Amino acid sequence: MQLTGAEILLECLKEQDVDTIFGYPGGAVLNIYDALARYPNNIRHYLTSHEQGAAHAADGYARVTGKVGVCMATSGPGATNLVTGIATAYMDSVPVVAITGNVALPLLGKDSFQEVDISGITMPITKHNFIVKDIDNLSTIIRRAFHIAQDGRCGPVLIDIPKDITAATTEYEPRQPLPLNCHTESITDEAIDKAVQIIKSSKRPLIYAGGGVVQSNAASELIEFAEKINAPVTTSLMGLGGFSGTHKLFCGLVGMHGTKTSNLAATKCDVLIALGARFSDRVVSNVEKFAPKAKIIHIDIDPAEINKNVDTYHHIIGDVKAVLQKLNGFIEKRINNTEEWTEQINHWKAAYPLNYKNDGKLRPQYIMERIYALTDGEAIISTEVGQNQIWAAQFYRYTQPRSFISSGGLGTMGYGLGAAIGAQIGQPQKRVFNIAGDGSFRMNCNELATAVEYNLPIIVVVFNNRALGMVRQWQDLFYDSRFSQTTIDRATDFVKLAEAYGALGLNLSRNEDVDQVLETALKSNRTVVIDCEIDQDDKVFPIVPPGAAIDQLITEEV
Amino acid sequence: MNRHVISVLVDNESGVLSRVSGLFSRRGYNIDSLSVGETQDSKLSRMTIVVRGDDKTLEQIKKQLLKLVDVREVITLIPESSVYRELMLVKVKTDADTRAAISGIVDIFRAKIIDVAPLSVTIEITGDESKIEAFVDLMRPYGIKELVRTGLTALKRGDSKIQA
Numbered sequence: 001m002q003l004t005g006a007e008i009l010l011e012c013l014k015e016q017d018v019d020t021i022f023g024y025p026g027g028a029v030l031n032i033y034d035a036l037a038r039y040p041n042n043i044r045h046y047l048t049s050h051e052q053g054a055a056h057a058a059d060g061y062a063r064v065t066g067k068v069g070v071c072m073a074t075s076g077p078g079a080t081n082l083v084t085g086i087a088t089a090y091m092d093s094v095p096v097v098a099i100t101g102n103v104a105l106p107l108l109g110k111d112s113f114q115e116v117d118i119s120g121i122t123m124p125i126t127k128h129n130f131i132v133k134d135i136d137n138l139s140t141i142i143r144r145a146f147h148i149a150q151d152g153r154c155g156p157v158l159i160d161i162p163k164d165i166t167a168a169t170t171e172y173e174p175r176q177p178l179p180l181n182c183h184t185e186s187i188t189d190e191a192i193d194k195a196v197q198i199i200k201s202s203k204r205p206l207i208y209a210g211g212g213v214v215q216s217n218a219a220s221e222l223i224e225f226a227e228k229i230n231a232p233v234t235t236s237l238m239g240l241g242g243f244s245g246t247h248k249l250f251c252g253l254v255g256m257h258g259t260k261t262s263n264l265a266a267t268k269c270d271v272l273i274a275l276g277a278r279f280s281d282r283v284v285s286n287v288e289k290f291a292p293k294a295k296i297i298h299i300d301i302d303p304a305e306i307n308k309n310v311d312t313y314h315h316i317i318g319d320v321k322a323v324l325q326k327l328n329g330f331i332e333k334r335i336n337n338t339e340e341w342t343e344q345i346n347h348w349k350a351a352y353p354l355n356y357k358n359d360g361k362l363r364p365q366y367i368m369e370r371i372y373a374l375t376d377g378e379a380i381i382s383t384e385v386g387q388n389q390i391w392a393a394q395f396y397r398y399t400q401p402r403s404f405i406s407s408g409g410l411g412t413m414g415y416g417l418g419a420a421i422g423a424q425i426g427q428p429q430k431r432v433f434n435i436a437g438d439g440s441f442r443m444n445c446n447e448l449a450t451a452v453e454y455n456l457p458i459i460v461v462v463f464n465n466r467a468l469g470m471v472r473q474w475q476d477l478f479y480d481s482r483f484s485q486t487t488i489d490r491a492t493d494f495v496k497l498a499e500a501y502g503a504l505g506l507n508l509s510r511n512e513d514v515d516q517v518l519e520t521a522l523k524s525n526r527t528v529v530i531d532c533e534i535d536q537d538d539k540v541f542p543i544v545p546p547g548a549a550i551d552q553l554i555t556e557e558v
Numbered sequence: 559m560n561r562h563v564i565s566v567l568v569d570n571e572s573g574v575l576s577r578v579s580g581l582f583s584r585r586g587y588n589i590d591s592l593s594v595g596e597t598q599d600s601k602l603s604r605m606t607i608v609v610r611g612d613d614k615t616l617e618q619i620k621k622q623l624l625k626l627v628d629v630r631e632v633i634t635l636i637p638e639s640s641v642y643r644e645l646m647l648v649k650v651k652t653d654a655d656t657r658a659a660i661s662g663i664v665d666i667f668r669a670k671i672i673d674v675a676p677l678s679v680t681i682e683i684t685g686d687e688s689k690i691e692a693f694v695d696l697m698r699p700y701g702i703k704e705l706v707r708t709g710l711t712a713l714k715r716g717d718s719k720i721q722a
Binding site: 124127304 | 572577584618621622624628
């Protein structure tokens with residue numbers, strides 16, 4: 001049938017089973033928005049306050065559902081406002097398709113009004129991007145974009161569509177989505193067997209799980225594997241939820257803010273099995289001193305990650321779930337030879353638990369523990385970036401994959417609220433919290449308007465220390481306490497701000513009120529902002545000083 | 559830091575050169591030269607890239623290139639089993655006294671004089687880099703007015719070809 005470019009776009013989204021998009025209209029996407037209003041479709045469009053919020057929402061939606069998140073913006077500033085969101089998704093390998101309008105083909109390259117080379121701008125932060133220059137390529141490009149976003153290591157893809165392409169007409173025929181390759185061809189019996197032999201001969205194995213475990217839905221395979229080989233499990237920030245935080249083999253985060261147990265285990269282990277993880281500098285710290293005694297087995301879907309940051313002893317390239325299934329089939333249950341190691345790990349866990357000052361003052365760590373308790377660990381937690389992020393990672397136990405939504409790679413302040421909106425829309429039956437600091441909340445708090453408009457019962461917990469806490473903490477620890485530009489004692493009243501947006505604003509200043517305030521928020525079923533007045537000098541511990549080995553961590557004196 | 563010659567088969571799409579060169583610059587890989595042109599199949603182009611780096615860097619470069627959607631195949635062309643060629647145009651100062659001497663050198667190198675002017679000649683020469691360097695060294699005393707090189711282009715010896 002003959003359809004316009006805008007209609008073909010909607011049809012192609014339907015082919016991909018897209019029913020939710022986040023966006024913001026403008027001149028260059030007028031035809032698309034017109035089609036959304038008049039052409040039959042099942043797409044629910046969520047209008048955000050700012051394009052950045054739309055990009056983060058698409059990302060959050062993708063992370064909690066495992067589907068492709070879709071965001072849309074107009075040309076020029078609309079497109080550039082997506083950039084931080086696209087880069088965030090790229091660094092964390094999140095499948096997102098970003099659609100931008102552009103000026104009509106004859107105006108391209110002429111510095112036209114609201115023209116920007118968004119394809120050039122996003123080249124280093126997308127898996128691939130397209131400019132549609134011929135309407136006859138439109139449907140093929142959209143299909144390829146969705147395929148690329150999900151194939152192998154996931155990531156964002158951008159499609160830039162000039163305005164005249166959305167107005168032109170051509171023949172459209174529906175197609176099935178391109179099949180996704182599971183990338184099992186490189187998982188050979190020899191590679192598996194070699195891994196099994198290395199694991200069998202180890203006395204001190206450690207599993208280091210990353211975001212790939214979550215992305216490939218390999219959580220149950222990982223539990224089976226860890227229990228079979230009786231190895232403790234540590235995770236990167238991205239790996240949280242990929243292995244249950246309440247499992248007896250779980251040791252907590254590894255790296256800069258890792259638990260002492262995990263960091264000691266990584267330093268002492270004789271075999272380190274990395275699953276869907278990329279040995280980021282936030283995990284490894286000093287490369288020379290990372291896992292110095294270990295034979296490293298690296299299992300990842302991206303061949304370029306092998307030997308990129310650390311040298312490995314053995315690797316298997318493939319989908320983590322498929323590799324684990326195969327490994328689990330090959331490996332027999334281990335009985336004795338790791339007993340001493342297990343004992344050692346348990347000793348460390350008992351000796352060095354995560355802790356914080358429990359002196360009756362309101363502490364963010366305690367608030368996280370209470371959120372965990374009051375939601376039975378069933379909530380989805382999105383975070384901003386900084387201290388709030390690490391406290392949220394440490395003091396809430398993530399028992400399910402896709403329950404911790406955070407900008408791990410790019411470290412995007414202002415990510416959490418948009419992501420929480422996408423998460424709540426993707427998982428409407430779940431309770432969603434956005435854990436924020438006052439600095440990061442202020443960056444994109446405009447999205448409260450969106451949450452209220454769509455009746456999303458998101459609870460924003462602002463750990464308000466009137467400071468850019470993480471940077472301040474670094475200044476305190478490593479820059480002789482010179483607090484340069486990190487004290488933000490602004491006059492903003494977050495409770496009133498929430499009310500101005502039509503959300504419920506609550507204040508929390510006393511430790512003994514935590515449960516009551518959280519319960520009020522949960523019961524209200526509204527968008528809520530809780531302004532938590534915490535101490536300006538509360539710090540994130542443990543912390544590994546920059547450049548140090550990860551077992552050289554600074555812990556809090558309680 | 560070793561020199562490596564890699565041959566990259568890419569889709570002949572707009573933007574592909576920028577994707578490849580962008581990858582090199584943002585990851586800090588050093589390019590000595592890059593030449594690109596269409597292959598026997600007009601949908602494909604071949605890039606010949608001369609890079610500097612240790613073996614680990616070379617491995618990363620190849621893997622990162624393969625992640626680009628437009629890149630079909632990446633191989634290293636090792637000197638023993640490859641032919642390397644480069645074309646250079648060089649404009650050398652001449653006068654009645656030196657023209658014959660220059661012409662003699664041109665003949666020895668199987669180069670070609672393609673333009674003669676009262677005060678200069680323009681010479682075309684192809685060869686591997688060492689030949690070109692040697693020729694440049696011999697021309698320098700006469701005075702090089704202008705010089706342009708295409709950068710290395712290369713193929714594997716024998717019947718095999720890089721598959722798309």
